[in-house]
Amino acid sequence: MKSIESWHEEQFQSEMTSGVVEALGKGPDAATVARAVADCADAAEGFCVDRPCACAAGCPHCCVLNVAVLLPEAMTIALWLRQKLPGAELAELQKRLATHRSWARWMDDEERILKRMSCPLLDAHGGCSVHPVRPLACRAITSLDSQSCSEAFFPVVTDEDRLVPADLFRKAVFDTAFTALASGLRLVGLDDRSIELGTGVLAFLEHPELTERFLAGAKLPQALWQ
Numbered sequence: 001m002k003s004i005e006s007w008h009e010e011q012f013q014s015e016m017t018s019g020v021v022e023a024l025g026k027g028p029d030a031a032t033v034a035r036a037v038a039d040c041a042d043a044a045e046g047f048c049v050d051r052p053c054a055c056a057a058g059c060p061h062c063c064v065l066n067v068a069v070l071l072p073e074a075m076t077i078a079l080w081l082r083q084k085l086p087g088a089e090l091a092e093l094q095k096r097l098a099t100h101r102s103w104a105r106w107m108d109d110e111e112r113i114l115k116r117m118s119c120p121l122l123d124a125h126g127g128c129s130v131h132p133v134r135p136l137a138c139r140a141i142t143s144l145d146s147q148s149c150s151e152a153f154f155p156v157v158t159d160e161d162r163l164v165p166a167d168l169f170r171k172a173v174f175d176t177a178f179t180a181l182a183s184g185l186r187l188v189g190l191d192d193r194s195i196e197l198g199t200g201v202l203a204f205l206e207h208p209e210l211t212e213r214f215l216a217g218a219k220l221p222q223a224l225w226q
């Protein structure tokens with residue numbers, strides 16, 4: 001485990017970007033991309049192990065917020081789901097993702113909370129069904145008080161500030177990992193845009209050819225962002 005004292009944002013970002021460029025610079029395949037994404041998450045986690053955290057499996061309160069992912073993150077989650085889920089379950093999940101997209105795509109966080117538009121990747125027990133490959137943005141958010149989460153994400157209109165004490169160091173580390181991954185993608189000529197989590201995962205599930213398109217350095221269709 002690395003300590004908070006050894007954290008230097010610029011150095012971390014620069015080393016991680018270099019690692020992404022080295023990994024993806026020679027015409028990557030999907031497995032190499034997935035490994036590069038995992039390496040970014042692991043490197044960030046290395047600074048955050050054993051930090052205080054009230055989050056636990058089955059606590060789904062914050063899994064209602066908008067999540068932005070980089071395209072390789074969405075691609076990796078889609079590939080992982082394809083390998084893991086039987087056909088019928090995958091088809092069911094695709095339906096849930098499509099329904100969620102049609103309802104929630106233009107909602108801000110407040111509206112999502114009010115309408116309980118939880119992430120379609122939550123499982124029946126309130127756990128993250130893609131936990132091993134979950135997005136950097138999800139890894140960035142941790143609470144220090146689960147009761148505050150329960151109150152903050154309760155679907156009611158209020159003028160009161162509903163604050164959740166969070167680990168801001170962890171957020172800074174994972175936000176930097178996200179930026180470094182995006183920089184690396186840009187430097188090797190891959191599409192470095194972010195996309196709403198469900199929209200991105202659904203796109204790669206419904207259109208497997210987008211994986212080849214992304215790996216070839218082409219831009220994904222603009223319609224995905226509309």
Ligand code: SF4
Pocket residue numbers: 062063064067119120121122123127128129130131134135138
């Ligand atoms: S991907 Fe997992 S952790 Fe992230 S919002 Fe969805 S269920 Fe929650």
